[in-house]
Amino acid sequence: xxxxxxxxxxxxxxxxxxxxxxxxxxxxxxxxxxxxxxxxxxxxxxxxxxxxxxxxxxxxxxxxxxxxxxxxxxxxxxxxxxxxxxxxxxxxxxxxxxxxxxxxxxxxxxxxxxxxxxxxxxxxxxxxxxxxxxxxxxxxxxxxxxxxxxxxxxxxxxxxxxxxxxxxxxxx
Amino acid sequence: xxxxxxxxxxxxxxxxxxxxxxxxxxxxxxxxxxxxxxxxxxxxxxxxxxxxxxxxxxxxxxxxxxxxxxxxxxxxxxxxxxxxxxxxxxxxxxxxxxxxxxxxxxxxxxxxxxxxxxxxxxxxxxxxxxxxxxxxxxxxxxxxxxxxxxxxxxxxxxxxxxxxx
Numbered sequence: 001x002x003x004x005x006x007x008x009x010x011x012x013x014x015x016x017x018x019x020x021x022x023x024x025x026x027x028x029x030x031x032x033x034x035x036x037x038x039x040x041x042x043x044x045x046x047x048x049x050x051x052x053x054x055x056x057x058x059x060x061x062x063x064x065x066x067x068x069x070x071x072x073x074x075x076x077x078x079x080x081x082x083x084x085x086x087x088x089x090x091x092x093x094x095x096x097x098x099x100x101x102x103x104x105x106x107x108x109x110x111x112x113x114x115x116x117x118x119x120x121x122x123x124x125x126x127x128x129x130x131x132x133x134x135x136x137x138x139x140x141x142x143x144x145x146x147x148x149x150x151x152x153x154x155x156x157x158x159x160x161x162x163x164x165x166x167x168x169x170x171x172x
Numbered sequence: 173x174x175x176x177x178x179x180x181x182x183x184x185x186x187x188x189x190x191x192x193x194x195x196x197x198x199x200x201x202x203x204x205x206x207x208x209x210x211x212x213x214x215x216x217x218x219x220x221x222x223x224x225x226x227x228x229x230x231x232x233x234x235x236x237x238x239x240x241x242x243x244x245x246x247x248x249x250x251x252x253x254x255x256x257x258x259x260x261x262x263x264x265x266x267x268x269x270x271x272x273x274x275x276x277x278x279x280x281x282x283x284x285x286x287x288x289x290x291x292x293x294x295x296x297x298x299x300x301x302x303x304x305x306x307x308x309x310x311x312x313x314x315x316x317x318x319x320x321x322x323x324x325x326x327x328x329x330x331x332x333x334x335x336x337x
Contacts, residue, residue, distance in 0.1 A: 019193075019198065019201055019202060023193050023198065023201060024192055024193060027193055027197075028191070041197050044197070045200055045201060045204065048204055100188050100191055101188075101189040101190070101191050101192065109188075110188055113188060128185075132182065132186055133185075133186075133188075133190050157178075160178060160181060160182065160185075161178075163181075163185075164177075164181050
């Protein structure tokens with residue numbers, strides 16, 4: 001094996017590792033930002049390809065950049081949909097995909113948190129998602145959502161508290 | 173909620189793993205990584221569609237400035253051509269200085285008249301009455317004091333039968 005193919009193999013393994021680490025969180029965020037599963041998967045794939053194209057190097061993309069691209073593409077998609085009522089009716093008819101791994105023992109709790117998270121206002125939902133499952137810092141969240149870092153922190157705190165209240169209320 | 177409760181709840185949330193990607197989507201993302209072989213670091217290849225887009229954008233990057241230069245050159249050339257006659261021919265009368273005729277007259281003056289006799293191939297005599305006219309056309313522009321005069325000679329020949337004569 002020459003050095004080129006060895007390097008290629010390394011990049012391949014790094015890329016698979018990167019996907020294993022970040023792709024589930026990215027898909028979770030894409031699902032929250034879109035109205036149906038197909039849109040979420042399309043936007044995730046398009047965003048990753050766009051980042052590769054823009055990056056012009058073989059370095060692995062920064063997750064914050066991919067999250068920001070997903071958000072921008074989701075906004076563009078929502079704007080491009082002219083018949084909003086039809087889209088929402090279609091989305092409501094569709095069974096939503098599971099946001100979390102349901103193979104865990106506490107399946108009911110996973111579903112409860114998903115529903116609680118879904119009921120949160122979007123501005124809190126996205127900050128909590130980016131922080132907890134995206135692993136972004138408040139500075140990165142600030143860049144991704146184009147809001148001040150202090151706003152991101154306060155939204156996170158409020159979102160976590162609201163989420164906890166909702167889950168405790170349901171479990172009580 | 174105090175800080176410890178917050179941290180505990182955060183830890184609980186972090187234990188909740190996002191759902192794994194569907195197999196086809198994961199495979200598609202794995203395949204979307206750039207290839208290293210035959211490709212420098214600055215231009216990653218993703219798939220044939222991406223390569224096509226890169227090629228097109230590469231050409232457009234050169235085509236657009238080149239088109240701008242050509243169009244700019246044509247505009248400059250046309251403007252130079254249109255401005256050159258004005259500088260080279262200042263004596264050319266502008267439209268407001270054209271001749272405006274306020275009187276046009278055509279006069280006919282009989283210069284001479286005479287008769288002529290000829291014979292047809294059959295021997296029959298033929299008589300002609302010939303008249304020489306001078307037609308004169310006068311065009312006047314009183315505001316500028318201009319008179320244009322044109323004189324044209326004209327011959328009028330009329331056959332006359334002997335019986336009529």
